Amino acid sequence: MLKADKIWTDGHFLTLWPEAPEVTAMAEKDGRIIAVGPDSEIETLKGPGTKHIRMHGRFAMPGLIESHTHALWGACRELFEVYVGYTATLDTLLHAAGARTADVESGRWITGGPWRSEMREGMGRRPRDLLDRIAPAHPVALADVTQHSLWCNSRALDLAGISTSDRFGGGVERGDDGHPTGILHEAACAPVRQMTTRTPEELSRAVSHFTRYFASLGYTGFKEPMATEADLAAYASADAAGKLPIHMAAHIACFAPLGPEPLGLDELTQLKRQYATENLRTGFAKLFLDGVAPSFTASFLAPYVGPDYDAAGHDPNATLLIEPEALNCWVTQLDAAGFVLKMHAVGDNAVRKGLDAVEAARLANGPSGPRHELSHSAFIDEEDLPRFAQLNAVAEVSPKLWMPNAATPAQLAVLGQERMERCHPIRDLLRAGAEVIFGTDWPAAAPDANPWTGLAGMITRRDSTGRFPGTVGPDQAITLEDALPLFTVNAARALGMEGETGQLRPGAWADFIVPGMDIRKGAPDQIAACTVQETVWKGQTIHTT
Structure with missing residues (x-):
């Protein structure tokens, strides 16, 4: 025996x-x-x-299995960046960034954050001036809580070519004089991001950091939602050295407004083959369909609210990052090649267009293709709820919105109370037969990767730490029994490891x-x-x- x-x-x-x-x-x-x-x-x-x-x-x-966490990004934030927490004041952030100049050689980048949209008024008419005063000899780029906007000083704008470029349109906030104020949104952040990449040595340290951290939280698997080639190399190198004690999948960044140029199928396939290892699964890709609500870049069927938005001129498709016809073609092609897609979709119109693209792929390639994921799935029109099950698509949800947090006031200001109460309809998704998975989206708008606060938030729709009062969509609370598969069995399927992890079975x-x-x-x-x-x-x- x-x-x-x-x-x-x-x-x-x-x-x-x-x-x-x-x-x-x-x-x-x-x-x-x-x-x-x-x-x-x-x-x-x-x-x-x-x-x-x-x-x-x-x-x-x-x-537990985390289905959406930027592990290297989060670890690098803790190891190398200015980080003041998600409830810090503007003065605290400025002081921390200024203090960092004493430890960083002149001319080297200072990165970090986060700042919140309600701080914008306190930054003045030209926010870059504040950073120029505290760091005249360093380029500075501070991210907001969503990681979809940056606050830069003049030196950073000049080095990234933003000061003299009209390429990014409304992504570059400009003053009355037409010059950049220092605030960048979405694709306009890309030139800065590309200048602040980490060295292989730093990424190696980051792998060691996050694997210890994840193990302490109870994670034995996770999905990297937006991997560059440098990220893939760091993960693969660590696994080859026996230093990646976790199951993982990496969604290769096929199209990301914050990242490099889009990748074609040949390039994706080459990266998939080159970096796959025993514990690193690479048959996954990432697309961005829209942005985030506070910067009016999430794609909603109904207009935003508030005095800063022209509701009469609202066009749901204007904020889509990929035209629907092009998206359908892209998803159909990647589906046929066997890639599992994760599509960033915050607004209900983006979710609908993502489901439309999955439907197009099913019609073209047959119904048994990869189980594609709508990442965040924050707002879903009622008519689209049953389509997840019908199309064998997966709804990924993240707790930065399903319970009160530091970003809630900014969300309320642009979406209104009634729409916020319909955020992350997890209960309705489960009732409609949808497969749902969990991701923290750390460090984007999430102060940590803690699954236990996320699990508790699903059950109560409250902030269990007590820092933020109230609830968000309390009628969408679910039971512990309903919630656990999102962290285990469902997540294992999304990882491509059904029956191999997420359950204790022979x-x-x-x-x-x-x-x-x-x-x-x-x-x-x-x-x-x-x-x-x-x-x-x-x-x-x-x-x-």
Whole structure:
């Protein structure tokens, strides 16, 4: 009889496997689970070399999977950038950026943030002047909470060629004199972003940083939603060196307004082949369909609200980043090539156009193609809810909007209360049969990648930390039982690893976590404060307290 490398007994394992939902013991060999069941059954798999771990009644469950997190970006922010948190004042941000000049050689870039749209008035008529005063010898670029806008000083604008270019139209905020004020939106940020890329050495440090961080939160898998070739190289290099202890997929940036030029199918296919490794899946691509609401760049069917928007002239398609006909062709081509698409879609019109493109691909290529994802799916018209299931498309949701947070006032100001209450209709999506997955979108508008606050927020639609009062769309709250698959089983399918992770079952990798509590018995606030005592990936402990 086959003997296990390790067995765990005397535990309370929530498996999320319908054939054996709860067991007390589990056995592993070569990193994969070979059996789950009662102690007496699993102990028969114990041989002379088997390591026997007694759980002493502790609760365990599958490792969590994050379906949308910019891991390298977030780690670089914490390691190398000015970061003051999402509730800091304008003065705090300016002071921190000014203080950084003492540590950075003259002429080198200073990056960081974040700032919020309500700070704009305090920056004055020409915000770049504030940064010029505190950093006259350094180019400075500070991102807003959405990461879709930048605040730059004059030196940064000059180096990026923004001061003398009319290329980006409304993406460059200009004063009465026609000169850039220092505020950039969407594609206008790209030249600056391309000048502030990280070295391979810095990216290597970032991989080590985020893998430790993710393991401490209970993640055993994640999806990188917008990978450049430099990102792919960093991930692949780390995996080749045995330093990527996590399952992952990377959506290669095919078209991103904040990034480099669009990639063709041949280039995508080459990157896919070149950087795929055992733990890095590369058959994924990313498209941006619209922007974000605070800068009026998210594509909505109905007009924005407020005095700063011309509602009478509202054109839902004006804010689309890809024309619908071109999008349909693009998605059909990538679908035929087997790429799983993640399409950034915040506004309900962008979501509709994304679903239209998936429908076009299904008609052209057949119904059994890749399961494409609508990233964020923040606002969905009621008519489009059943289309996710009909088209076998996936709705990805992110907690930066489904519960009150630092960005909520800016959202309310441009969308209004009634529309905000319809944000992230998770309950309606599930009722309509849609597959839904979870992503924090860290560090874009998310202060951390903590899944436990996100899980609690799904259950209550409140900010469990207590920093931000009220609720967002409380009628869309769901139960813990309904929420857990978004972090596990559904996420594993989106990762291309159905049956291999996200469940504790024979044949799956031995990926599980030991939270400090049985989350089924805790109140939402207790779940939000949950800490992970141990994270096991492929049978090996990668985090312990």
